[in-house]
Amino acid sequence: MGETGSAAEGRGRTRIQRLNQARLLDAALKVFSQEGFRAATLDQIAAEAGMSKPNLLYYFASKEEIYRAVLDRTLDLWLEPLRGLDPQGDPVEEIRAYIRRKLEMSRDNPQESRLYANEILRGGAVIMAEMTGPLRALVMQKAAVIRRWIAAGRLAPHDPVHLIFAIWATTQHYADFDAQIRAVLGEDAGDPIEGAERFLQQLFIEGLRPR
Amino acid sequence: MGETGSAAEGRGRTRIQRLNQARLLDAALKVFSQEGFRAATLDQIAAEAGMSKPNLLYYFASKEEIYRAVLDRTLDLWLEPLRGLDPQGDPVEEIRAYIRRKLEMSRDNPQESRLYANEILRGGAVIMAEMTGPLRALVMQKAAVIRRWIAAGRLAPHDPVHLIFAIWATTQHYADFDAQIRAVLGEDAGDPIEGAERFLQQLFIEGLRPR
DNA sequence: GGCATTCTTGACCATATGGTCAAAGACGGG
DNA sequence: CCCGTCTTTGACCATATGGTCAAGAATGCC
Structure with missing residues (x-):
């Protein structure tokens, strides 16, 4: 069963997890750094990472979690x-x-x-x-x-x-x-x-x- | 007929206009400076100024207009x-x-x-x-x-x-x-x-x- | 005191947004 | 090549938000 990515980056178990978490963190850095936490949207980050919003939320349980991970x-x-x-x-x-x-x-x-x-x-x-x-x-x-x-x-x-x-x-x-x-x-x-x-x-x- | 406040501050014609525009600009400064443009909300600014959101929009036609006025x-x-x-x-x-x-x-x-x-x-x-x-x-x-x-x-x-x-x-x-x-x-x-x-x-x- | 003008706001609308869910699709060990 | 696990996403939901509107409350001039 998947512990749905509540762990930060390096801890991705599979190859795909590590790749996608890294892609998401890069995208999140780009978006959060330009917009700030509140103004950034999950759709923006997901799009920047080339995936859907629910998929982002599969790797990071919430907006705050991916924000903390980037920080x-x-x-x-x-x-x-x-x-x-x-x-x-x-x-x-x-x-x-x-x-x-x-x-x-x-x-x-x-x-x-x-x-x-x-x-x-x-x-x-x-x-x-x-x-x-x-x-x-x-x-x-x-x-x-x-x-x-x-x-x-x-x-x-x-x-x-x-x-x-x-x-x-x-x-x-x-x-x-x-x-x-x-x-x-x-x-x-x-x-x-x-x-x-x-x-x-x-x-x-x-x-x-x-x- | 009201030109509904499209002019910035000093130009308020009546006493009430000048007072309320000043109050709104102070409130907007406080909120925008802490949250940034996108994350700030009109409700927040209106509440900070002690009035309703529609009233804010009576004095400033849009969020961007009050933002520019503060800047x-x-x-x-x-x-x-x-x-x-x-x-x-x-x-x-x-x-x-x-x-x-x-x-x-x-x-x-x-x-x-x-x-x-x-x-x-x-x-x-x-x-x-x-x-x-x-x-x-x-x-x-x-x-x-x-x-x-x-x-x-x-x-x-x-x-x-x-x-x-x-x-x-x-x-x-x-x-x-x-x-x-x-x-x-x-x-x-x-x-x-x-x-x-x-x-x-x-x-x-x-x-x-x-x- | 009456009336036109200015102020004020509750109710409402369309859209955006964080987050959920179930079902479909890809992977990989045996 | 089969089956359980891992990925992925379309559809959906509740809430928040910028903005509108019409009607009521003040205000102030005559």
């Missing part, structure tokens, strides 16, 4: 760049590398970024537990690393948590506010993220004051 | 801080003041910020004209000012448009991602924006490199 799948990807901040590395170089990784993420996975933006704008009820749990813990851990760097005089004194917020804000901005950035920059201008990389590296390290 | 009303407010960047002022002090004004905006008008974030996440079709028109023009004008400051050696050389993006991103982040910020900081910590002000002023001006 879960994305969370790890989302924390990875910060995890890579190496306490043993050179502080300035580590921050540079973190900014670079986050910008790559905005370029290669803008949908994931918008999915989170949508969720958090709505209040983030669905992922509140991840935020006050693993996310908060990781931020605190890396903030401690940065504080040690500062204490050793290898970084100017700044609040490390707000520093992390600033890196999130500036890098994710290029995914979340893409429409505005293209409108302001004009269509002709090349990839905004290339300019962003140069600019952010310099701003974060050197600041605006002339020397 | 329009907010746009000016939104551009004001950048308009205040004074070409005659001291460059570092002007940037500082701009960051301060934008942070105040995030603290005092977070709903407006989220309204825009929602709209732009969806692709910004409704305000595309404002973005490629007035917004783009203002950004280009102020970018020219910043470029002159740089040419005069009064600011370190940076791409001025990306600088404006970075200020938008970091300051609006505290309104748009409020839920995440509070989750990471914990409930106890005071007003996040106070810490943000100190941090951003320092980051933008001095950067991270120790000296």
Whole structure:
């Protein structure tokens, strides 16, 4: 008897299950990231995945379940760049590398970024537990690393948590506010993220004051 | 004969019209900013304004019309801080003041910020004209000012448009991602924006490199 | 105080949407 | 190639939602 897909992705038992769950999660990411939870419809997601709505509901028991599944799948990807901040590395170089990784993420996975933006704008009820749990813990851990760097005089004194917020804000901005950035920059201008990389590296390290 | 409110706000002819249109726009701001266009419902907005749905539709002919009215009303407010960047002022002090004004905006008008974030996440079709028109023009004008400051050696050389993006991103982040910020900081910590002000002023001006 | 105009809303409509169900169709081990 | 299991979907249901309408309630000018 089928436990009708109440388990998330990797747990599909048969080949067809794994394939279709993956197709559905991709489709759901696309739709949820553009529309947000409430405005997205199961018909849209099913159509995007090339199947019928009842078939979607065969794999995921409800709209909320597939939404949670997409969010879960994305969370790890989302924390990875910060995890890579190496306490043993050179502080300035580590921050540079973190900014670079986050910008790559905005370029290669803008949908994931918008999915989170949508969720958090709505209040983030669905992922509140991840935020006050693993996310908060990781931020605190890396903030401690940065504080040690500062204490050793290898970084100017700044609040490390707000520093992390600033890196999130500036890098994710290029995914979340893409429409505005293209409108302001004009269509002709090349990839905004290339300019962003140069600019952010310099701003974060050197600041605006002339020397 | 009633032209049934097809005009936006200030144009209400009678006292009751002005009052009710204002009440509806406030309610609409609240609901649209939290839910986004599609997920918001007219019933919600009407209830929030303390009246019936047909009465809402007496003042605004459709959901899209009240949505546009809210967006329009907010746009000016939104551009004001950048308009205040004074070409005659001291460059570092002007940037500082701009960051301060934008942070105040995030603290005092977070709903407006989220309204825009929602709209732009969806692709910004409704305000595309404002973005490629007035917004783009203002950004280009102020970018020219910043470029002159740089040419005069009064600011370190940076791409001025990306600088404006970075200020938008970091300051609006505290309104748009409020839920995440509070989750990471914990409930106890005071007003996040106070810490943000100190941090951003320092980051933008001095950067991270120790000296 | 009476009347035209402006406001307000209960009842209603068409459509969209999350979700159910039963029956048909594809798969795969024996 | 047969049969039990897994997939798939058309038809359907209850509810929500944007919007209409006609009639009643205020309002304000004369």
